[in-house]
Each structure stands twice: as C-alpha cells, then as structure tokens.
Amino acid sequence: MKNIQLILIIVILFLVGCSTDVEEELYPSIECQTAEMSYTADILPIIESNCYQCHDAANNFGGITLEGYEGLKTFADNGLLVGTIRHESGFSFMPQGAPQLLSCEIEKIEAWIEQGTKDN
Numbered sequence: 196m197k198n199i200q201l202i203l204i205i206v207i208l209f210l211v212g213c214s215t216d217v218e219e220e221l222y223p224s225i226e227c228q229t230a231e232m233s234y235t236a237d238i239l240p241i242i243e244s245n246c247y248q249c250h251d252a253a254n255n256f257g258g259i260t261l262e263g264y265e266g267l268k269t270f271a272d273n274g275l276l277v278g279t280i281r282h283e284s285g286f287s288f289m290p291q292g293a294p295q296l297l298s299c300e301i302e303k304i305e306a307w308i309e310q311g312t313k314d315n
C-alpha cells in the first residue's frame with residue numbers, strides 16, 4: 196500500500212511539474228550553466244536545501260555529515276556523492292524519501308567535481 200501511495204504522489208508531482216511553464220524546468224539542459232562552478236554560490240545552496248535536514252553536523256544520519264566544504268569534499272572524493280544523487284545501482288538513493296535532484300543540479304555538482312572540487 197505504501198508503495199502505491201508513493202507512486203501516486205510521484206505521478207501527481209510529475210504531472211503538476213509538466214503543466215507549469217517555467218523555462219528552467221522545461222529545458223534544464225539548455226538553461227543549465229555549469230561553467231566555473233563555485234562551492235559557495237552554486238553547490239552549497241543545493242546541498243543545504245536538499246541534504247542538510249538529514250546530513251548537517253547535528254543530524255548526521257547514517258554517520259554522514261555533508262556540512263561545510265570539508266564535509267562535502269570527503270563524499271565528492273570517494274564517489275558516494277555522485278553515486279547517491281545519480282541513483283546509480285549499488286548506492287542508496289538520495290535525497291532519501293524525496294524526488295531526485297533536478298538534472299541541472301546534478302550536472303552542476305558533477306561539473307564542480309570535474310573542475311577540481313574547489314573551495315571557492
């Protein structure tokens with residue numbers, strides 16, 4: 196029963212999402228800016244609003260804290276950050292119990308790592 200309710204919620208959210216005409220949501224790959232990613236300006240806001248409720252220093256669920264640059268860098272370096280947000284097989288799917296991050300948010304995080312995981 197729980198699964199059916201979850202699937203229904205996801206379908207409804209998907210339909211609602213498709214009926215809005217926000218350009219950024221309709222054309223994420225066209226609108227997505229991934230050049231010269233900044234930890235503070237681009238990456239931190241995504242992690243703060245999607246992950247800190249379970250993974251800040253106070254609520255470090257699963258012993259995982261993503262708070263601050265050093266906290267996040269550890270999981271960027273060991274591959275768990277990208278594996279969990281991309282929902283790759285063999286990884287826990289994050290954010291847990293919530294829809295996957297927008298593809299543009301995932302692209303920004305990957306670009307930040309490719310650009311050297313800078314503390315900027």
Ligand code: HEC
Binds near residue numbers: 242250287
């Ligand atoms: C509602 C709570 C919740 C949210 C929100 C959440 N997580 Fe988690 N996360 C957990 C729990 C609980 C675990 C430990 C159990 C597990 O691995 O599933 C975990 C584990 C992890 C792990 C370790 C996985 C492993 O295989 O060792 C990573 C990395 C992670 N989360 C990243 C994230 C990221 C990145 C976000 C935001 C995009 C996020 N989490 C959002 C609850 C959450």
